Amino acid sequence: LEYKIPLVRLHEGSGGSVAGGGGKSISLPGPVNVPARFRSIAETMSNVPVATAALGSVAGLPAGRLVASHFSVMSKSTAQILTAGPAVVARAMGEQKTKEELGGWKVHTRNGTVDNGAEDELACFSQIQQFLSYMPSNVYELPPVIDCVDPADRTDEKLLEIVPRDKRRSFEMRQIIELVLDKKSFFEMGHGYGRSQIVGLARLLGQPVGVWANDGKHLAGSMTADGAHKARRFMELCETFSLPIICFVDEPGFMIGTKAEREATIRHGTSAVLTAAMTTVPWASVMVRRSFGVAQAAHYGSNAFVLAWPSAESGALPVEGGVAVAFHREIAAASDPEAKRKELEEEFSKRQSPFLRAEAFAVHDLIDPRSTRPELCKWINRIQPLLPSLLGCARFYIRP
Secondary structure (H helix, E strand, O other), X not given: OXXXXXXXXXXXXXXXXXXXXXXXXXXXXXXXXXXXXHHHHHHHHOOOOEEEEEEEEEEOHHHHHHHOOXXXXXXOOOOEEEOOOHHHHHHHHOOXXXXXXXXXXXXXXXXXXXXEEEOOXXXXXXXXXXXXXXXXXXXXXXXXXXXXXXXXXXXXXHHHHOOOOOOOOXXXXXXXXXXXXXXXXXXXXXXXXXXXXXXXXEEEOOEEEEEEEEOOOOHHHOEOHHHHHHHHHHHHHHHHOOOOEEEEEEEOOEOOOHHHXXXXXXXXXXXXXXXXXHOOXXXXXXXXXXXXXXXXXXXXXXXXXXXXXXXXXXEOOOHHHHHHHHOHHHHHHOOOHHHHHHHHHHHHHHHOOHHHHHHOOOOXXXXXXXXXXXXXXXXXXXXXXXXXXXXXXXXXXXXX
């Protein structure tokens, strides 16, 4: 924090002990005028990149410090992360669990405690190194731009057919990311958590950028409570370190149903929406397929540069659900309800066409998918002169 350089913390160890520092003596708290230890942790996260790794059993206070980071990784072969160990859990809760069952990598890479898992300690170090390669040393410097050998005008025929014409079929969003951004530059974070949302760091013409996309292969890409939390945290990372954001949109809306309601999806989702609205970093949003409901607003930052593919569709609700709600009486009263439903869906599908949106100046351009990289490269050149004005500590207002 004093020298404004990135911090790497490598963790293995337990937290406090009832026995204190030695024997049966009881350790006493420090004087009241000693600065709170957690304040420096919070200030460090607001000033410099912090990356952490769990390399063995990490419990109590060390576990709290582990997760107080911008990027965290745990060794699958040696690490467990525990609020309390098996003995304490057994005594307090009556649960007989091993360290791995309580806090192994299969638990914590899926619940968001850590971002990534790695095969061993060396792989942890490699991921930390890769994460820091996209980061500036502090919030008063810009992320490092490297020489790029990937042509700005590169196109790829695969982009033309990657989105199926059948709306019920999914596609591989990560392939789009790989085909558009600098080759082999995408570093994904949090793959196992909030899986309907994809986030990571990459480069475009050598410029570090944050990448956010929907994964239609998981819950159709809808925004869950976990996905919203993942997206919010990622946007905060990009805002803190002046990383432009590129968003590939295939958002059907907030997740619905009993489980979604119990998880307070609307609260977490609205928090993500407001976070996007408060960001000041440049955004480019590519409407790949769907953009619906309140959740879609999270994918477009303030003054976003918006491109749409011909496969894009947008509106208040997806046609299928919207027609079922708005015209349920008319459908039920028809001599052939199924035919009437299809007729209405076809009619309203036309209204969600990207061509109408483009004619209304609701997007900056409707493009051939193959030209996505060239268009985004022009954008990255336009916004680079704006980045120095973003330097300094990020500011966020209260959100739900």
